[in-house]
Amino acid sequence: MAKVLWRPPADVLERTRIGAFLRWLEAERGEKFEDYAALWQWSVDRPAEFWRAIWEHFEIVAQVEPADVLADVSMPGAQWFPGARLNYAENVLRMPGVADDEPIVLAWSQTRGPITLSAAELREQVRRARAGLRRLGVRPGDRVAAYAPNIPETFVLLLATASLGAIFSSCAPEFGTRSVVDRWRQIEPKVLVAVDGYRYGDKVVDRAAEVEAIRAELPSLEHVVRIGYLHEGHEGHEGTDWAALTAQTDEPLAFEAVPFEHPLYVLYSSGTTGLPKPIVHGHGGILLEHVKMLALHHDLGPGDRFFWFTTTGWMMWNYLVSGPAVGAAIVLVDGNPAYPDLSWLWRVTQETGATYFGTSAPFLLACRKAGLVPKDIADLSRLRGVGSTGAPLPPEGFEWVYEAVSADVLLASVSGGTDVCTAFVGGVPLLPVRSGEIACRALGARVEAYAADGSPVLGELGELVITAPMPSMPVGFWGDEDGSRYADAYFGTYPGVWRHGDWITIDDGGACVITGRSDATLNRGGVRLGTSEFYSVVESLDEVVDSVVVHLEDPEGGAGELLLFVVLCPGESLDDALRARIARELRTALSPRHVPDQVFQVDAVPRTLSGKKLEVPVKRILTGTPVDRAAAKGALVNPESLRYFAEIRAARG
Template sequence: MPEPTVLWTPPESAFEDSAMARFARAQGLDPHRYDELHAWSVTDRAGFWSALWDFAGVVGEKGDVIEQPPGATAHQEELASLRHGHMFGTRFFPHGRLNVTENLLRGAGGRLAVVAADETGVHTRLTLDQLRGRVAAVQAGLRARGVRRGSVVAGIMPNDVDNLAAMLATLSLGAAWAGCSPDFGPVGLRDRIGQVSPALVISAGSYTYNGRAFDVAAKAREVLDGLEARAELVVTGTPQWQEEFCDTGAELVLERHPFDTPGLIMFTSGTTGLPKAIVHGAGGVLLQHLKEHVLHGDVRPGDVHSWFTSTGWMMYGWVVSVLAAGAAVVLIDGNPAPRRPDGTPDRGHLWRLAEDAGITHFGTSPAYLSGLTGAGYRPAEHHDLGMLRSVLSAGAPLSPEQYDWLYAHVKADMIVASICGGTEIHGCFQLGSPIHPVRRGEITCLALGHAMAVLDERGAPVVGVKGELVCTEPFPSMPLTFLGEGGLRRYHDAYFADRPDIWTHGDLAEITPRRSVVVYGRSDTTLKPQGVRIGTAEIYRVVDRRPEIADAVVFGHQRATDEDVVLCVVPADGVDLSDELVSALRADIRAQASPRHVPAQVFAVPAVPVTHNGKKAEGAAKAAAAGLPVKNEASLANPQCLSAYRQLFAQETV
């Protein structure tokens, strides 16, 4: 198979002045030979993570880097042994101490730290000193209510300055932060907050979407009333918050805590059951994010980084961490394409923010880009994006055509980085790099510090072949545990049940001979027509090229002896799903993917089920179509659309 087109090539200066290049040379390695740098990072793990700590200027006491388990193996089945296997038992910086908030708020007090925006545009800019003052005020309120190391604080807030200050204040005390998006319904919030037994819940009074205000405080009170363990509720923007809780004259206190102190509690999408409450160590996440921003993202002091994200998605904590790299973070609330008075979406909203804020790193998703391409919007024709050095995308793999569109209609001279990892690791297994070429349709490189492989059905590592994406060596941002009864066992079973002592990530992927990566979809939604495994992303890449299709979801429907591929599409405005269009779609998929990818059934649906983070919920569509219960509809942003899927094959069960 021919190599994909190279769309961007790093200038030779990148091998001299990028952080990645300087880090490689500091280890005595040639930045032109990334494979050697990567091999060193996964074989000398102590040396790599220690060098990263020093290079990134982490503030704290490092101590020993790695503490290995004493001779036990992960093949032992007793629960106690799970802590002593190679993956579970290895501890990073076991005697290290740091304060995450101290690291995020370091630097010159006058530098720009936060740009806050909503559907009206940029409305607030804060210096680092101003942000420190906001954090100190909230920290005083938390301390007065007994929040300390080991406590949990839950937040139900939009992506605004209050949420950022509350999270940083919580982390500063060694407590754990459990952030929830305010657009969750009461059931979804109860499923999450009910697992963490918070000492305190901080809620917004309301949030705004498409110019309409939605009550959050009443919903938060309803949620807390339904919990067994009562927690105090504090509502931002009220006299209680401004006069009783926040002490604007307080000084910020930054005690250092053990490296693996629980810091962030992240919730999985929950579309296959109760959301998993994943506990991440504060130090491990900080170090992971510094590696990704400073080395792979080439984020520099003075840069401005945005990501349109809810406060419940892992990308929120990820982008906020750019503060530790000396950059400013853009907090964006509301609709990324808010409705104009005439009801049409304003596709230029985020790009005006990029122009106004001088964004250097623009975070997005394939779903958002699909909306732009379908509408024919071309940002470069309307906005000055001269400051932009990188566009990053997460949530699903970028299609080859989206790479083309970004270089043609956003900026030709920039890095496009499709990044892929997950909530489980609070980071990326594969992502971009300032010293690699960008190839059409491929994730640029394997992340430093992660020993990644793709295994075939024999369990053998393969190159250029689809298989299971795995990680074979421990890393600092592995979860500490899942909350709840049997949490460590459930954590083990989620990632290590299939392959003892090897992290199985759940992605169907391919590592190319160039050591780039192609992700074909989640393993649990992999299609198996005629027993052949194919990824849903392979079909989306074809369907997304059709302007007649606004959105689509693919899943398998079990027959007596085989599995049918089912394609459900949302036609674009004014388009009918005619027989001619169905035939054209099938012909495209046959020619551009393979005959096995061709759907047996194609249906028109009003909407695709998505999580609150905008990810397609293929499992929910599949379960609804099969007449099975969708285990956690509360995790969906639009559960009402499932009624259409329940009717697709209803006659089969009559």
């Protein structure tokens, strides 16, 4: 068993929202569960009863109640809450347990000063933005696009758009023109709302030219609304600005009643190997899933301040901004997380009084590597929870949080994806935190590990699959009229079963370890090796900043080649001594199979716009695919990094 770092307090059932849910289930349904495992099993064996309980316990507001819960369990094609008519924005703006004068949005930025909105002020801003969109002719089903960062205006725009039954889509302003156009040309937005630029640390980034280029490439646009974010009050002379859009009007705030599956927003896959997939999520599925996760798994409610560092180009932003639906205030932060140094986000946590801080595993590991002790430089006494996602968090990352941040927080390493806009494995207040382990499968998520023959396995590595429908599975892909692209993307390998594309090991207690993407698996001598444990060892070396590893199979059936590429600290070079130390560390910590055949030094590892490593394009380049066909450069934060691998390919012949 892995080392236990945190245990639930004795009164956990009295002090948590999941405890209150369990009491409600017993009182209202006569259902009593001995532990989390029993509750999870019930939630996946009897999904209609579980999701109806979520609906009723959290008092979901619907203008028409559903006739049923789960009319069709097939995947794809599950039918949730047929007949229901509701609105996501109405449920978010209900803000249960929050008084009108209480803060509900706290925004910190490196571009402008802090902004705080009370519950009443948020409703008022949404009312005005909604009226402004109506004046521009926005109607149910129209698309509204935001080229804007994680700031209050973007959140207000989402809620105003949703209140009309229109469909929202956002791209972070660090996305270049081609990346944006590749996404939005598919959905043909009517309105574009865009910032003029932003500051990223000490860098000023003007986006006026990009906005004009995007406008020129999207013939569907009828209106462009400018936000003077970089140059406040100087939105430009053409079109409408944000102040004009939200000018005073007497039109009341109202909410279009839409079906459960009515499109709420469109998210996108990374688009590294073609056009990004436009993933459509619905009002009801997102609302129920986020309420469940935020309240029962993260234990968020009135009085909490929920902070997850994210951009509007990552599904974690959509997850974050559902916080008010459970009564939690949200902390919106825009800027460079490492400016002026890695302590900035921890100081923001203190300044905003955040009770929950979520971030990426690479950020936590960077703090650890830098020797940062957040509890020594910030008052984190209000912090009750820490979340980590974006990559597997290795044991040393877990242990650093409990040593350097707080011994009392509930640390949740979570994993899910844009495809479901949630985490389907993570933490929960009822279970201990063990080093390097994801504590549980989320309620209502029947996550299993499949062997190569499609049989479920426990205690061994397998394909991560979901074998029963979840409400937040996509409504579909935009423009995929017959559903064939959607079916092929998730159900093509195992008919009727969602294949997610990760390797997972699930123990008999339900704890999980995810070891990387299954399409980037290292397979040596018939043994599958996950990439995450590999990176954990290599990047723990002081000299190594980043790394990527690929396995090149031998078409004749031999062992193939395991190639490691490392980015080193300034002033370091890859010599025989460092190569030998890398090999020794991998052999000792993992196994002789993990020792690479060759190690190369590169200047950068290719990453998506949301920061994920790209092993597959590297492998394609090394096996002869031209750089311009191996990955869509607009989907990378550093497309120039691909040339290093082309040069290595050429040198290797």
